[in-house]
Amino acid sequence: MNEYDSNRILDLIKKIKYEPTQNLNEANCYILNTCHIREKATDKVFHEIGRLKKKFRNKPKPIVLIAGCVAQAEGDILLKREKYIDAVIGPQSYHKINDTISKLEKQLSPIDVTEFDVIEKFDSFNTYKNTDNKISSFLTIQEGCDKFCKFCVVPYTRGPEYSRSSTELIMEANQLVENGAREIILLGQNVNAYNYKENKLSDLILEISKIKNLKRIRYTTSHPKDFTEDLIEIHKNCKKLMPLIHLPVQSGSNKILEAMNRKHTVEEYLKICKKLLKINPEIKFSSDFIVGYPGETKDDFKNTIKLVNQIGFINSFSFMFSARPGTPAYDLVRVDESEAKNRLIKFQSIAEDIKTSYRKSLINKTVNVLFENSMKKENRYFGRDEHFNAVIVQSKQDLTGKIKNVKIIKGNQNTLYGEITLNLDQTNYAA
Numbered sequence: 001m002n003e004y005d006s007n008r009i010l011d012l013i014k015k016i017k018y019e020p021t022q023n024l025n026e027a028n029c030y031i032l033n034t035c036h037i038r039e040k041a042t043d044k045v046f047h048e049i050g051r052l053k054k055k056f057r058n059k060p061k062p063i064v065l066i067a068g069c070v071a072q073a074e075g076d077i078l079l080k081r082e083k084y085i086d087a088v089i090g091p092q093s094y095h096k097i098n099d100t101i102s103k104l105e106k107q108l109s110p111i112d113v114t115e116f117d118v119i120e121k122f123d124s125f126n127t128y129k130n131t132d133n134k135i136s137s138f139l140t141i142q143e144g145c146d147k148f149c150k151f152c153v154v155p156y157t158r159g160p161e162y163s164r165s166s167t168e169l170i171m172e173a174n175q176l177v178e179n180g181a182r183e184i185i186l187l188g189q190n191v192n193a194y195n196y197k198e199n200k201l202s203d204l205i206l207e208i209s210k211i212k213n214l215k216r217i218r219y220t221t222s223h224p225k226d227f228t229e230d231l232i233e234i235h236k237n238c239k240k241l242m243p244l245i246h247l248p249v250q251s252g253s254n255k256i257l258e259a260m261n262r263k264h265t266v267e268e269y270l271k272i273c274k275k276l277l278k279i280n281p282e283i284k285f286s287s288d289f290i291v292g293y294p295g296e297t298k299d300d301f302k303n304t305i306k307l308v309n310q311i312g313f314i315n316s317f318s319f320m321f322s323a324r325p326g327t328p329a330y331d332l333v334r335v336d337e338s339e340a341k342n343r344l345i346k347f348q349s350i351a352e353d354i355k356t357s358y359r360k361s362l363i364n365k366t367v368n369v370l371f372e373n374s375m376k377k378e379n380r381y382f383g384r385d386e387h388f389n390a391v392i393v394q395s396k397q398d399l400t401g402k403i404k405n406v407k408i409i410k411g412n413q414n415t416l417y418g419e420i421t422l423n424l425d426q427t428n429y430a431a
Contacts, residue, residue, distance in 0.1 A: 001187050002068060004138040006033045009067070009094055011128045016098045024055060029063040029101060036069035036153050038322050042077065045070055049082055063104045065089055065097070069157035072114050073326065079110045090114035091158055092143075095124030118143055118162045126168050130175045135372040135401050136216075136384070137181040141169055141204065142188030147223060149250075150261045150328040151290060151321065154189050161189075163196040166204055173208045182401050183216035183370055184208065191219045192226040202234040209240045215403055216370055218388070220246045221288075224264040227272045236279045243280055244314075244387045247272070248288035252307030253300035256293050260329075266307060273311060284358075284387050286315035291347050292340025293321045294332035301343050308351055314358045314387060316351045320344045352413075359389070359416065362408045366421055367391070369406045371399035391416045 009031065010020055021027055032048055034041060045066060056062065066078055067089045075088035086109040087100050093113045100113055132138070144159045145152070173184055186204070188194060194201040205217055217240045224247060235241055247269075251257050254265050276283050289304065308316070320340050323330045334340075369391045371383035381399040383391050385406075392415055393399070393406055399420075406418040 001138070001140055001143075001189070002033050002035055004132075004140045004187060005068070005091060005094060007132045007138075008125050008128070008130065009033070009097060011131055012094065012097055012124070013101065015128070016101060018101070025059075027062045029065070031065045031067055031097075034066060034068035034070035036073050036157055036324070038319065041070050042074050045078065046082060049084055053084055063087075063101060065100065065104075067091070067094070067097075069153065072157040073153060075112050075114050079112065083110075085110065087111035088114060092118045092121050095121045118159060122164050122168070126171075130172050131179065132176060132181070133179040135181060135370065136183040136185065137176045137179075138185050138187050139169065139173060139176065140164070140187045141201075142191055142194045145189045146193075147190065147225070147263060148261060148328075150259070150332075151293065151324065153324045153327055156326055158189055161193050163194045165196050166199045166207060169204060170207055170211075173214070174211060177211050177214050180401065182214065182403075183218065184214060186217065186219040188219075189221070190223045190226060192222040192228070192231055200228070200230060202228075202230040205234055205238055205241060209238050214240065216240055216242055216386075218242050218244070222247050224249065224262075224269050224272055229275075232272070232275050232279055235276060235283065242386050242388070243283045244286065245276065245283060246286045246288075249307065250288060250290050251293065251296070251300070252304035253296070256296055256300050259295050260290075260293060266303070269307075270310070282386075284314045285311055286388075287311075287313050287317075289316060289318040289347065290321050291318055291344045292335040294329060294334050296335055296343075301347075305347065305350060308347070308354065312354055312358070313351065314355060314389075316355075318344060318347050318351065356413070359411045362389070362416060363410065364408065366405050366407050367416075367418075368403055369393070369418075370403050371401065373400060374398070385416075389416055390414060391418055393418050393420055395420060 018029060030052060032045065034045060064085050065087045066085055068091055071088035072090035078085055078088055086104050089097060089100060093115055096113050100111055103111060142163045144161045145154045146161045148155050176184060192201050194204060209217060249269050250260060250262060252266055257265060273285060367385040369383040369385050371381045374381055379394050379396055381393055381395055385391055391406055405421045407421045408416050408418045410417050
């Protein structure tokens with residue numbers, strides 16, 4: 001979502017004659033777009049500003065803006081502690097960035113722009129064409145969260161759940177495809193909570209799938225509580241919808257899920273997975289896990305390992321509990337740090353073994369790969385298969401934007417390598 005926001009910021013500031021530069025030394029304005037999910041986010045901002053100050057020690061100082069969720073959550077701290085920062089601007093205030101920069105050009109600083117005004121933000125975005133021209137492009141359809149998991153800062157930095165109108169989203173999706181996108185990844189803090197005038201995520205997916213040159217659709221991140229029957233059914237009815245579902249569970253213990261205020265049980269989670277696999281046996285799952293959440297016992301952790309083995313997640317993102325200021329979990333008594341670290345190491349080892357076994361099972365199999373770009377090495381192309389696995393092949397033909405059948409020859413921890421087995425572009429996808 002930060003990448004999507006950053007691209008839209010670039011679209012906005014072109015209106016006031018600013019263009020992106022790859023050379024930091026040329027910069028007149030420096031915008032650092034931040035995330036507040038993990039600990040030490042604020043420290044990273046100060047570290048980055050320190051690097052910037054050294055770079056411009058003997059040069060005119062650029063305008064410095066800190067954007068995103070760190071700005072929203074700790075903007076007052078940033079402005080008080082680091083005078084080099086000219087302004088902070090929250091994620092629901094990006095539509096005010098041009099006005100903010102114009103004021104800073106007149107040396108009016110520091111400026112704090114952290115109001116919640118998500119409707120005005122997207123109304124402003126809609127007046128500027130999305131110029132992102134990547135083969136796989138992001139499209140934010142929903143922001144904010146009403147779930148209030150006790151460990152999470154999102155409700156406090158992104159605000160309540162808000163869904164954009166289906167009309168503006170279809171318009172923007174068409175823009176992206178006109179720019180060259182062949183895959184669109186629909187984004188939201190709770191993407192499957194999307195609901196605009198009774199149009200749900202499933203309805204939006206069906207509408208977007210009608211775009212002629214769009215070949216693939218994905219969505220992330222889902223919440224189990226919002227995984228409704230119509231969304232499950234859409235995985236049978238829409239061939240452009242890819243069979244990888246990122247569905248964070250966070251823990252395999254019902255006790256810990258209740259303590260987190262996750263609003264779902266392990267049994268409910270498994271039921272969703274079972275229904276999806278019945279609809280389409282090719283579906284695979286990835287997930288997020290928090291290890292060492294306050295109150296987690298060895299038995300709770302064993303239940304998490306049991307769930308991991310039961311589902312066989314082909315990818316998982318796991319973190320030791322990180323207390324975020326302002327969240328209900330911040331003041332809870334924590335699991336011993338060394339014990340939590342040991343659990344995380346064990347978890348990641350088991351998760352990696354599952355991932356490795358899955359990747360080995362792909363050797364000598366043929367997968368459909370959408371190629372996104374050429375690589376620096378001559379005649380090499382990067383793409384992803386239907387399950388989002390990174391695949392590299394050699395080809396003298398320009399594969400960018402094409403879908404090819406690829407036989408997997410070998411692979412490592414992060415990448416699969418293959419050779420093209422069919423030269424026909426697989427573009428005839430039915431909605």
